[in-house]
Amino acid sequence: MPSTVADKKIVDLVFGTRPNIIKAAALYAAWQERRTKCPFSLRLIDTGQHWDDTLSHNQRVALGLPEPACNLGVGPMLEKQRQRSNARPFGREAVITSTQNAYEHILQTAPPAASIAIGDVNGSVGIARGAVKHLIPVFHLEAGLRGGCDAIAEEANRHELDHICSYLWAPDETAQTNLQNEHIPATKITVTGNIMIDALLRFSPTKPPQAPTALTQNTILATLHRAENLASPARFNEILTAIFKIAQDHPIVWPLHPRTRSLLEQSGRFNEISGNICLLPALAYPEFMTYLKQAKLVITDSGGILEECAYLGKRTVILRPQTERPHAMAHCGFRHAEPHGLTKQTDMALHSTPTSFQPAGWQGNAAIRMLEDITSRLF
Structure with missing residues (x-):
């Protein structure tokens, strides 16, 4: 038995x-x-x-x-x-x-x-x-x-x-x-x-639910949470300036990590957020994947999100000088960006042709x- x-x-x-x-x-x-x-x-x-x-x-x-x-x-x-x-x-x-x-x-x-x-x-x-x-x-x-x-x-x-x-x-x-x-x-x-691909295939919606107002296929999805980008007020402000500039031409959906939201509130720059930027709370994984699947480009300092972007063939700009997932970089044409180069790298990525990466495992x-x-x- x-x-x-x-x-x-x-x-x-x-x-x-x-x-x-x-x-x-x-x-x-x-x-x-x-x-x-x-x-x-x-x-x-x-x-x-x-x-x-x-x-x-x-x-x-x-x-x-x-x-x-x-x-x-x-x-x-x-x-x-x-x-x-x-x-x-x-x-x-x-x-x-x-x-x-x-x-x-x-x-x-x-x-x-x-x-x-x-x-x-x-x-x-x-x-x-x-x-x-x-x-x-x-x-x-x-x-x-x-x-x-x-x-x-x-x-x-x-x-x-x-x-x-x-x-x-x-x-x-x-x-x-x-x-x-x-x-x-x-x-x-x-x-x-890769366990994150297990999660993507198991938990992400195969058919998007009723689309939120902000959700279109012309949206850029942004995430920001790493201490390296948040600890320095000067660096954080430079990132904000770049995101606000990108939003002049492209709608941005930005789910905010609680720490990022707190810093944004303290920055005194809330009045610069245009109607082209949709701020959201941190999202549960299935809902987040709905946005990621629909986005035309992703701006992120995350590590794990790179794997989903690679698997789905998403244009991606990484707000870090290096990544622990170089295989995705090599195969998908992801771009690294420092804050001062974020707008340029985003524009270059938008004019690139994304490539899906689905290796063994x-x-x-x-x-x-x-x-x-x-x-x-x-x-």
């Missing part, structure tokens, strides 16, 4: 930020479809690194991800500490240490057979450090990405996760090569394919390979 869920070993699937909720949802959905045959159950843990409803709760509900077994509440806890001390926003090590400490409380009372840490966020490093300390194997989902020096914290996180985790899920051969070049044993690495089967890898390694 097949074992019941209660009889099975537990593997922790940990998320805590908007992009990692999307990746976790794709993996969890695949496990749900195979749970009667899987020798383990997935226990959902939310670090609470993103606690705004638009980035967390609404995202999870829209993707059908159940209430997590535990929310570590790291974000709200650190924010309260910051407000009490009137200190600057909490940094990388504060998030990592708080996440590790909170997760260790769970490990001491209800340890899993393994943990899954996703991506390159601070919370994932805290989870991995805690699990390693308690001799619990850790799988790093999205291992081997390397992007150079512009995303300093993320690059440090990627490197640490890949060197302390037990098993590494590389999305492609480029990532696998990066890991091998750092002398990581091949026996620890599995090329799984981008067929929507990454989650299945991950489930099989856990099974073969641990059970």
